[in-house]
Amino acid sequence: xxxISNRRRVVITGLxxxxxxxxxxxxxxxxxxxxxxxxxxxxxxxxxxLDCKIAAQATFNPADHFTKHxxxxxxxxxxxxxHTSIEAVKDAGLEITDQLxxxxxxxxxxxxxxxxxxxxGYIRLYRDGASRxxxxxxxxxxxxxxxxxxxxxxxxxxxxxxxxTACSSSAxxxxxxxxxxxxxxxxxxxxxxxxxxLTFGTIKAWEALRTLATQDENDLTSSCKPFSADRxxxxxxxxxxILVLESYEHATARGANIYAEILGYGSASDSTHITQPSxxxxxxxxxxxxxxxxxxxxxxxxxxxxxxxxxxxxxTESNAIKNTFGAHAYDLSLSSTKSMHGHLMGATGALEAIxxxxxVNTNTLPPTTNLNNPDPQCDLDYVPNVARxxxxxxxxxxxxxxxxxxGASLVFKKINP
Amino acid sequence: xxxxxxxEVTQALSKMxxxxxxxxxxxxxxxxxxxxxxxxxxxxxxxxxxxxxxFKIKVPNDQIKIESLHDVSLLVHKLIIEQSK
Numbered sequence: 001x002x003x004i005s006n007r008r009r010v011v012i013t014g015l016x017x018x019x020x021x022x023x024x025x026x027x028x029x030x031x032x033x034x035x036x037x038x039x040x041x042x043x044x045x046x047x048x049x050l051d052c053k054i055a056a057q058a059t060f061n062p063a064d065h066f067t068k069h070x071x072x073x074x075x076x077x078x079x080x081x082x083h084t085s086i087e088a089v090k091d092a093g094l095e096i097t098d099q100l101x102x103x104x105x106x107x108x109x110x111x112x113x114x115x116x117x118x119x120x121g122y123i124r125l126y127r128d129g130a131s132r133x134x135x136x137x138x139x140x141x142x143x144x145x146x147x148x149x150x151x152x153x154x155x156x157x158x159x160x161x162x163x164x165t166a167c168s169s170s171a172x173x174x175x176x177x178x179x180x181x182x183x184x185x186x187x188x189x190x191x192x193x194x195x196x197x198l199t200f201g202t203i204k205a206w207e208a209l210r211t212l213a214t215q216d217e218n219d220l221t222s223s224c225k226p227f228s229a230d231r232x233x234x235x236x237x238x239x240x241x242i243l244v245l246e247s248y249e250h251a252t253a254r255g256a257n258i259y260a261e262i263l264g265y266g267s268a269s270d271s272t273h274i275t276q277p278s279x280x281x282x283x284x285x286x287x288x289x290x291x292x293x294x295x296x297x298x299x300x301x302x303x304x305x306x307x308x309x310x311x312x313x314x315x316t317e318s319n320a321i322k323n324t325f326g327a328h329a330y331d332l333s334l335s336s337t338k339s340m341h342g343h344l345m346g347a348t349g350a351l352e353a354i355x356x357x358x359x360v361n362t363n364t365l366p367p368t369t370n371l372n373n374p375d376p377q378c379d380l381d382y383v384p385n386v387a388r389x390x391x392x393x394x395x396x397x398x399x400x401x402x403x404x405x406x407g408a409s410l411v412f413k414k415i416n417p
Numbered sequence: 418x419x420x421x422x423x424x425e426v427t428q429a430l431s432k433m434x435x436x437x438x439x440x441x442x443x444x445x446x447x448x449x450x451x452x453x454x455x456x457x458x459x460x461x462x463x464x465x466x467x468x469x470x471x472f473k474i475k476v477p478n479d480q481i482k483i484e485s486l487h488d489v490s491l492l493v494h495k496l497i498i499e500q501s502k
Contacts, residue, residue: 067439069437069460
């Protein structure tokens with residue numbers, strides 16, 4: 001990888017979420033730094049038929065935000081993404097002029113796209129014996145439906161791509177969007193992810209993979225325990241998270257509030273196993289991001305870990321961090337906020353990118369909650385249970401790894417370190 | 418099966434349009450163009466789908482040539498009679 005001399009700086013000027021920890025940045029921030037969990041008993045009729053009855057659901061009623069005509073043509077994934085995009089643009093104070101539209105695009109990640117719409121269709125067809133499906137089934141189910149809805153809403157005619165690399169989808173979307181700006185193909189990008197897969201069929205499919213957490217019967221909200229010796233797996237979540245990315249020149253010219261800079265992005269493929277994470281693949285991903293950021297590895301002070309809470313991931317990720325940073329691995333801090341917001345799959349990288357941005361902005365490290373029995377194989381500083389204020393957080397990283405092997409790491413920088 | 422009158426068909430279709438487009442059913446006239454009621458080509462497919470469910474009919478693809486709510490009423494009414502035989 002070469003350091004391209006004419007690359008432009010990419011900054012974050014807008015943030016928005018629909019998440020298990022709230023649907024505003026203020027709520028998310030308050031909850032994440034207070035160690036509040038969004039994991040609870042799944043509020044669905046079919047919950048009794050599940051082995052794993054917990055999830056991190058978002059509280060999102062489309063009728064609160066859209067007309068029936070609009071929301072009835074959109075899957076829950078697209079509804080959440082569209083709402084989030086509108087709020088992100090508002091947060092950025094951005095006026096999307098006719099001049100800007102061709103220079104502004106949307107890159108979105110999703111793992112399973114319109115899971116609700118497809119499952120509703122199959123129920124109608126296979127269970128209810130219907131002979132035909134609703135006319136919008138294809139348009140609601142397709143993976144690029146959410147990005148398309150966003151481009152239509154804001155009339156964006158710049159690049160519009162959907163990334164589907166399972167759990168790293170939205171980290172990839174943010175990284176690739178930042179490159180569009182960095183290399184001059186766009187001035188502003190909406191980038192993030194959306195996922196709504198808490199359907200009976202999808203949860204059953206995840207159950208079969210034996211990666212879901214066992215419920216903590218003493219406290220359901222504490223069921224996800226990343227890096228703890230008694231961790232049992234991940235907790236499925238849903239939501240959407242979108243960032244407004246902008247060239248530094250464009251942002252400063254309009255006097256925008258800048259949250260942080262995206263300094264680097266790296267991606268690599270494990271290419272070893274469809275589910276088992278690889279230390280080499282994760283190391284290559286993290287190293288690529290640091291090289292792209294053009295900073296010494298020792299500059300990284302905090303990592304928002306992928307930290308799924310599965311036995312394999314947490315040891316592998318810890319080892320990849322040791323591999324990359326050497327002795328500095330024991331000086332930096334990392335945490336898995338999935339202990340609170342669960343695993344939003346295709347949206348998780350974007351939610352965690354926002355949390356990392358907030359950390360940089362507030363000089364506060366979010367905790368890994370439910371970390372009460374340290375695993376000897378996970379011997380780094382995981383910011384256990386309580387958020388930590390530090391004098392100055394200049395450089396942070398967010399990791400995302402995935403089934404299928406595509407890793408993505410992003411490096412964030414305080415705007416004036 | 419009791420065959421509904423054309424007015425009953427129009428009334429039922431008006432309710433479907435009002436529900437779908439979030440508009441007051443009182444504002445819908447039988448000669449209103451579907452476009453003026455805000456329906457695009459996809460909305461028309463969706464309206465036909467709802468009508469098929471409601472009246473237990475099947476609308477062949479080559480017969481969806483409609484401009485106004487009245488066109489839909491005539492088509493649906495004709496198909497109810499044909500397909501009830």
